[in-house]
Amino acid sequence: MTRAAITAVGHYLPEERLTNADLEKMVDTSDEWIRTRTGIRERRILRDKDKATSFMATEAAKSLIEKSGLDPSEIDAIILATVTPDMFFPATACLVQDAIGADRAWGFDLSAACSGFLFALSTGASLIESGRHQKVVVIGADKMSTITDYTDRTTCILFGDGAAAVLLEPNEDGYGLLDSLERCDGSQKDLLCMVGGGSLNPPTHETVDKKMHYLHQEGRHVFRYAVQGMADAAADIMERNGLSGDDVRYLVPHQANLRIIDATANRMGITTEKVMLNIERYGNTTAATIPLCLADWESQLRQGDNLILAAFGGGFTWGAAYLKWAYDGKQ
Ligand SMILES: CC(C)(COP(=O)(O)OP(=O)(O)OC[C@H]1O[C@@H](n2cnc3c(N)ncnc32)[C@H](O)[C@@H]1OP(=O)(O)O)[C@@H](O)C(=O)NCCC(=O)NCCS
Structure with missing residues (x-):
């Protein structure tokens, strides 16, 4: 039986850190409250206004390509899970496709909030298991800082920006999903x-x-x-x-x-x-x-x-x- 196995992983995180101490200066909260209620000490924030989710997703895909030696022309499909697409359309997956030169791929965005990667993984796996595709890139990427109200202490302490990607390929030896x-x-x-x-x-x-x-x-x-x-x-x-x-x-x-x-x-x-x-x-x-x-x-x-x-x-x-x-x- 053909399974869909993850054969490579790539990721991207912005450099800038937003710490609990920073948030203490922005809203009525404390490092102690945040740590004990959530477990969070800091988050990464993509500050550049002209860089959006597609930038982070592209960087994650590029790191995957570099680590695995994958030729972008071999990618059959790109499924990008996000609730912060660059824009409603075109899909952010299309922007990534262009940026990495995946000239044979199709792709689409999948909106399932925090379950997005899980749903995208399952969808991508179906494309592999059915025999339709050999190489599917599944990406989870969100620039949450763009939809976070930094005057609302109940939510702004929770979210950060980041992206990561996996490559799915067929496996006949019992590994995979x-x-x-x-x-x-x-x-x-x-x-x-x-x-x-x-x-x-x-x-x-x-x-x-x-x-x-x-x-x-x-x-x-x-x-x-x-x-x-x-x-x-x-x-x-x-x-x-x-x-x-x-x-x-x-x-x-x-x-x-x-x-x-x-x-x-x-x-x-x-x-x-x-x-x-x-x-x-x-x-x-x-x-x-x-x-x-x-x-x-x-x-x-x-x-x-x-x-x-x-x-x-x-x-x-x-x-x-x-x-x-x-x-x-x-x-
Ligand atoms: C958001 C979350 C951390 C809040 O923690 P909580 O223990 O539930 O806290 P509550 O919302 O009950 O609030 C408790 C008190 O802390 C206060 N408070 C809320 N945010 C605060 C903050 N950042 N700093 C200090 N106090 C805060 C509230 O105003 C409330 O005060 P009150 O009792 O005087 O009304 C927690 O509810 C949570 O993680 N929720 C689920 C998040 C999640 O899983 N989302 C789904 C996937 S994204």
Whole structure:
């Protein structure tokens, strides 16, 4: 059976750091509150006004190409998960296609907020498993600083900018994406959303005055759903694949809040050293969190490692994936 395996990882993070100390000067908050409630110490911010999500996604794709020796002309498709596209259309995936010279590829953006990478991975894997494609690049990229209200202490402490990319290729040896589950529930759409700018509320002076072009979150409610959704998804995928905590090498969780991640790990019966965690350094980069973890941990991964990916985000959207890692990371 043909599986879709990740065969390379690339990433990009802006240089500039926005620390908790910086935020203390901007809103009524404290380093202590942020660390204990979220686990975040700093995030990366792409300050340049003329550089958007496509820039970070392109850099991530270029780093993947450089590391893997991939010829961009071989890429069949580019799936880019984001809620901060450069513009509504053309899709940011098209801008990346042009910038990296993937002259045979098609591509599109996928909007599933913090579950974006997971959904894009599953979609890309289907293209490989069906035999239609040999090389699919899946990217998670978000410039969250452009939709964050830096006067709102309940949200501005959470988000950062970043991008990461993976290459999917066919594998006949049992490595790759072995299972995935994806869910959405639009009935809770108002708890985590950005309501301005679309066809419901096209941009006007009023939408700007009412701050409708910023992300809005009812944190306490989202937290409750997120803990349950992410833990349930991770536990379900383990159960239906007969996995115990001992069988799992790493949990690769969406990085929204350390407490949500801890609850998921507890439910899975795994200890903290088996959890990929970089929320402390990057905050919540939305679609980029999971592939950024893979990039950070790549050198420690070994062929055959069992990974459980899990995410929860606006929509609501959530899900989990079971991956058998396909290659030994280089030291
Ligand atoms: C946002 C989040 C960190 C807030 O933490 P919390 O423990 O739920 O905090 P609450 O919202 O209950 O607020 C508690 C108090 O802290 C205050 N507070 C909120 N943000 C604050 C900040 N940055 N600094 C200091 N105090 C803050 C609130 O005003 C509230 O004060 P009150 O009790 O006087 O009303 C948390 O709810 C969360 O992580 N939510 C889910 C995020 C998520 O998973 N999103 C989905 C994927 S993106």
